[in-house]
Amino acid sequence: MPEDRGYKWRESGARIREARTRAGLTQREVSELLGVSPHAVWCWEAGKTKPSAEHLVELASRCQVSTDSLLGREVVEAELLDEAEASFRNSVAGLPREDLKEIQDFINFVREQRRRKK
Template structure:
């Protein structure tokens, strides 16, 4: 657990337009001591914390950054609960949990993106125009405000499928073209971070993942419907993708034999 008292002391001092010298005078220490506190080289004596907190009119927890730590823990716990619901097909419960979380954290792009994903899963079984619109609005809002690459990438991928659901094919195609090429994806690049046996292991994992995704798309092409990649985006890959790998390779080979590629 990272104590953020130094960072918080500096922010509070600057917010109150105080110099290190002035603060040192208030608390009876040297300016060098204040500097060391703010750089996290040392911490104030525990007996001084109440006085410092009272001076700035904040709680000791807030002074030490404990509120921020608790928020992070609460947010992570909420994501875990949502992912558990989604993996069990309890989409309504996931949506409700996210709606409650967004009341507390209305600008948390992770929650907004996750709600759009959960709504997409709901749409797959209960196509309602208002749900599609809500999911699209949430996704577009995330793309306007989030700088987190993972959140943006996931949101873009999901939004492509949402646009297709309202027959905005051109928007979907345009957005899809902004996503990374396959040679920039994790499955291709990660093996290069390893050597010898570990390289082979990671390469096999990447190949299996790519083949499995492609095979699902082939199976869906036979049924003349879009792949459920949007489900993969929301709840992650099927952990049994390694099953029947030989059959998947045969399916891929057969498809390439009959498919015409210009």
């Protein structure tokens, strides 16, 4: 199966199998819960086919894991942080020094408040 969007479906299949077994479910039980054949579940776990988005969400819910963990997308938080940083830089670009100073003061205030809560 060709890779798409950077996902390695064989690795995702292994994650699906691991999540299923940790949840104490058999392939047959998963197939019954999701309304698919046991062979379909086997194919997902073998990386031969991909579950639909709906099946992936339901499977994650039943196994009490995130869809990102099933897809091996643990780096999502880092990617979101990079996007947030880029967005912040774009937002403050061109602001006068006084405004940048106020923003920095606010950031320091928030950090101090969080530090005190710990």
